[in-house]
Amino acid sequence: MRLFLMALGMLFTTLVLLGVAGFLVFAERRVLGFLQNRLGPNRLGPLGIGQALADALKLMSKENFVPDFADPVLYRAAPVLVAFSALASFAVVPLDHHFSWAGNWNIGLLFILAMSSLNAYGVFLGGWASGNKFSLLGAVRAVAQLVSYELPMGLALLGVVLLSGSLSLNGIVAAQNLPYIVLQPLGFVIFLIAGVAETHRLPFDLPEAESELVAGFNTEYGGMRFGYFFLGEYLGLTLIAVLTALLYLGGWHGPWLPGWIWLLIKTAAVIFVFFWLRATLPRPRYDQLMALGWKVLLPLALFNVLATALAAALWRLA
Amino acid sequence: MSVWRNISELGAGLWTTLRQLGRTSTVSYPEEPLNLPPRWRGRPVLTRDPDGDERCVACQLCSAVCPTRCIELQAGERPDTRRYPLTFRINFSRCIYCGLCEEACPTLAIQLLDEFAFSKEHHADFIYEKEALLIDGTGKHPHYNFYRHSGVALQDKDKGEGINEKTPVNVRSNLP
Numbered sequence: 381m382r383l384f385l386m387a388l389g390m391l392f393t394t395l396v397l398l399g400v401a402g403f404l405v406f407a408e409r410r411v412l413g414f415l416q417n418r419l420g421p422n423r424l425g426p427l428g429i430g431q432a433l434a435d436a437l438k439l440m441s442k443e444n445f446v447p448d449f450a451d452p453v454l455y456r457a458a459p460v461l462v463a464f465s466a467l468a469s470f471a472v473v474p475l476d477h478h479f480s481w482a483g484n485w486n487i488g489l490l491f492i493l494a495m496s497s498l499n500a501y502g503v504f505l506g507g508w509a510s511g512n513k514f515s516l517l518g519a520v521r522a523v524a525q526l527v528s529y530e531l532p533m534g535l536a537l538l539g540v541v542l543l544s545g546s547l548s549l550n551g552i553v554a555a556q557n558l559p560y561i562v563l564q565p566l567g568f569v570i571f572l573i574a575g576v577a578e579t580h581r582l583p584f585d586l587p588e589a590e591s592e593l594v595a596g597f598n599t600e601y602g603g604m605r606f607g608y609f610f611l612g613e614y615l616g617l618t619l620i621a622v623l624t625a626l627l628y629l630g631g632w633h634g635p636w637l638p639g640w641i642w643l644l645i646k647t648a649a650v651i652f653v654f655f656w657l658r659a660t661l662p663r664p665r666y667d668q669l670m671a672l673g674w675k676v677l678l679p680l681a682l683f684n685v686l687a688t689a690l691a692a693a694l695w696r697l698a
Numbered sequence: 699m700s701v702w703r704n705i706s707e708l709g710a711g712l713w714t715t716l717r718q719l720g721r722t723s724t725v726s727y728p729e730e731p732l733n734l735p736p737r738w739r740g741r742p743v744l745t746r747d748p749d750g751d752e753r754c755v756a757c758q759l760c761s762a763v764c765p766t767r768c769i770e771l772q773a774g775e776r777p778d779t780r781r782y783p784l785t786f787r788i789n790f791s792r793c794i795y796c797g798l799c800e801e802a803c804p805t806l807a808i809q810l811l812d813e814f815a816f817s818k819e820h821h822a823d824f825i826y827e828k829e830a831l832l833i834d835g836t837g838k839h840p841h842y843n844f845y846r847h848s849g850v851a852l853q854d855k856d857k858g859e860g861i862n863e864k865t866p867v868n869v870r871s872n873l874p
Contacts, residue, residue, distance in 0.1 A: 415715045419724045660715040661708070 393481070397470060401614040406432035408614075408655050415659035439610075442603035450600060451509040458506030459601065459608030465498040466615035473622055474550050476632050476639040488548045489537060492623065493530075496578055499616060500526045503580070503587060506609065507597030518596025521666050522587035525577055528673025529584075533574035535681035539567040539688040540627050553631035561628040566684045568628045570677050572653075575620035577669065579613060581654060583661035584669055591663075621650035739797045739810040742788060744828070745837035752832065753807035753844060756783040760799035760808050768792040769799060780845075786828040791821045805844035809837040841867070 406421065406429060413420025424430030446455055472488035474480030485491065500522060507519025541547055543563060544555035561568045577584040588596035598609045625631060625646035632639025664672070725732060734740075747753050756773035774784035799808050818824055836842070848858040848866040858865040 414719050414722070417718050417721055417723045419722055419726070422726075656712060656715065660711045 390481070393470070394467060397467060397615060397618075398611065400618060401611050402432040402436050403429075404614045404618065404651065405435060405610065407651075408658075411652065411655045412659050415656065436607070439604055439607035444603050444605065447511070447600050449511040451511065454505050454509035455600075456605070458502045458509060459605045459612070460502075461505065462499055462502035462612030463608040463615070465495045465502060466612045466619060469495040469619050470615075472549055473619070473626070474553070474631075475643060477550065477554070479640060480550070484548050484550050486546075486548050486551075488550075489541065489552070490547055492619070493534060493537070496616075497526075497530070499612060500530075502612065503597050503609075506601065507587070510597070510600035512600050514593045514595075514599045515597050518587040518589065518593050518599070521589070521593075522580070522597060524666060524670055525580075525584065525586055525673075528670045529574040529577035529677070532570050532673060532677035532681040533578065535678070535685050536564075536567040536570040536574065537627070538685050539564050542685070542688050542692050549626055549631075553626055553633070556630050556633060559628060559630035559633070564628065564684070564688070566680060567688075568624075570681050570684065571628065572624065573672075573677065575624065576654065576657060577673070579616040579620055579654075581613070581617060582658040583663050585663060586666045586669060589663065617651065617654055618647070621647045621654065624650045734812050734814075738812050738814070739795045739800075741790065741795075741813040741816065742793070742799060742808050742810050742831070743813075743837065744783075744786060744807055744832045745809055745839075746832070746834060747843040747845075748836055748841060749843065750834075751780075752782050753805045754783050754786065754803075755781045755805055755807070755844070757781075757804060759802040759804065763798045763802040765796060765798065766792045766794055783828060786831055787825060788831060789825050790816075791824040806837075806839050806842050809839075811837060 409431070410420040410422075410428065412418075420428065421431040422428035424434055446452055469492050471481045472485050472491050482488065503522045504519045504526075507515040507517075507522065510516075540552060540560055543560060544552040546552055546555060580587050586596075588598070590596075593599070598606055601609060622643070625643055629646045629650075631646075632643045634642035634645075637645075744752065744754050754771075756771055758771065758773070761767075761769040761771055768789040769787070770789075771786040772784040773781050775781050795810060797810050800810050803809075846864050847862075849855075849860045849863040851857050857863070
């Protein structure tokens with residue numbers, strides 16, 4: 381009985397997350413429109429919200445096509461891997477103090493980093509298995525991007541871990557009497573930049589790069605397989621936003637309102653920042669992204685870790 | 699320091715896009731009316747003068763000047779010897795809305811008004827006959843009548859004092 385209820389709950393969580401991803405696609409188009417002097421999709425349903433449903437139906441009703449020149453197994457596996465890794469990461473994300481699947485897990489943050497690496501595998505395999513030059517270029521870029529942002533991101537998170545003394549997300553939020561954005565401003569900025577790169581979103585959407593690589597790693601994908609990639613991207617965006625809210629903005633801490641509402645508000649604000657960045661900034665060349673990662677973010681992140689460690693050690697001595 | 703300049707430029711860019719929030723250049727056309735310019739060239743129509751007579755005198759100038767040869771008409775004559783079009787036919791599947799017919803018309807009969815959104819299923823439906831072209835109004839020139847004149851000033855009479863003459867209009871007031 382308990383197992384059944386748990387399965388039901390997990391199904392419900394997954395469905396809610398899929399709904400969130402679908403809604404975000406619509407919300408992004410709408411917000412982007414407003415930021416660019418347009419209206420965005422506003423035809424179907426109140427405020428055009430039916431567009432999310434229409435897009436989902438369109439993707440689901442398309443043919444499940446596998447090109448002859450693609451590696452059939454990897455081509456099918458890659459989108460699932462992307463969507464799965466993004467969904468699985470949410471297991472350790474708490475909505476409130478006692479409201480999560482595995483919020484107390486003592487390697488929660490590590491699990492999320494591992495899953496994000498798995499996500500990169502999905503993108504890389506998808507591009508490689510497609511057997512298309514543009515896809516391969518996108519995949520190569522995804523890997524090049526991965527090695528340049530993952531290290532600064534991990535180091536930026538290390539600052540948070542040093543301060544809170546915990547790897548579980550519950551523990552980290554509980555340790556924030558003061559939101560860590562105050563104590564870790566540098567780490568916050570590095571995490572945000574690395575997060576944009578992690579989710580392959582503009583200005584760092586080099587693996588996709590519609591204006592250069594057709595559609596990058598998902599050039600050969602269509603229908604629901606493309607939908608999985610899409611889902612993975614928007615779930616990844618949600619994950620990074622929720623992580624930013626949990627790790628740096630104080631999670632569910634806040635006056636008057638219930639904790640989970642505070643978390644949702646903070647997450648929505650971070651997601652808006654992502655949309656805002658997309659509406660504003662052009663895409664750099666990918667050697668520029670790598671230069672930024674290796675020559676700027678990595679030394680800054682290292683400095684951040686050392687300074688945090690020193691400050692924490694002195695704090696304990698005093 | 700170029701680093702600080704770059705960061706401040708990032709901030710300026712972000713501020714620029716944020717200021718656009720809530721503004722829009724889009725006109726939701728079928729729901730919101732379009733604001734067409736006064737000299738918009740829409741579908742040509744035949745207008746009447748202020749007294750209700752057809753302005754067209756079937757001089758064929760519009761038909762002659764039309765670059766796509768889409769205007770065709772036959773002239774008739776009224777008992778009072780004034781000419782009028784017996785038939786007047788415009789093929790709108792060929793019309794390019796250039797407005798040359800309007801410029802050529804000596805009596806300001808043919809005018810391009812603001813109708814622009816019309817579509818048909820068949821090309822044949824685009825051939826408009828005179829009944830569909832002739833409107834009851836005066837179009838862009840509400841007071842103009844080709845036959846209404848004020849004559850010339852002579853020794854013992856001023857402009858507009860002879861038989862069938864009207865007082866002259868103020869030329870500064872009827873500019874388009």
